Amino acid sequence: VAAKWKQMLDELASYLERHGTTEVPVEPGPHAALGEWVQQQRLKKVQRSLTEDQVRRLEKLGFVWDSHEHGGPKKTPGWVIATFDAKLRELAEFREASGHCEVPSTEGELSSWVSK
Secondary structure, eight states: OHHHHHHHHHHHHHHHHHHSOSOOOOSSSTTHHHHHHHHHHHHHHHTTOSOHHHHHHHHHTTOOSOTTTTTOOOOOHHHHHHHHHHHHHHHHHHHHHHSSOOOOGGGTHHHHHHHO
16 A cells, blocks of 8 residues: 555656646546545545655645645536546446446455445
8 A cells, every 4th residue: 555655646746747736637538547546635634544644745745635725626517427427337347247336345446436
């Protein structure tokens, strides 16, 4: 888990260098996974499940905890629909392969999405 978190932090730092911001869109595209990770970090901070070191590392990059307060990307109905549709397609593929929708935790993000 720590290695994956560090990898995503490195990706965020690279994104910041290229785009000048840590606000990564969660829309389908080349940075969708990073955008979802950024959103998860915001949620984890609210849930107090990030370590102090993780918070410090994100803040060192200038991480924006509340993108709405800083004029960042807004979650429009189109964004919500696109994200939902993508996850629903992924779940349909899982069901086709497994014959059920009981997604085990080994399926990562899909498991998290289904459990919400």
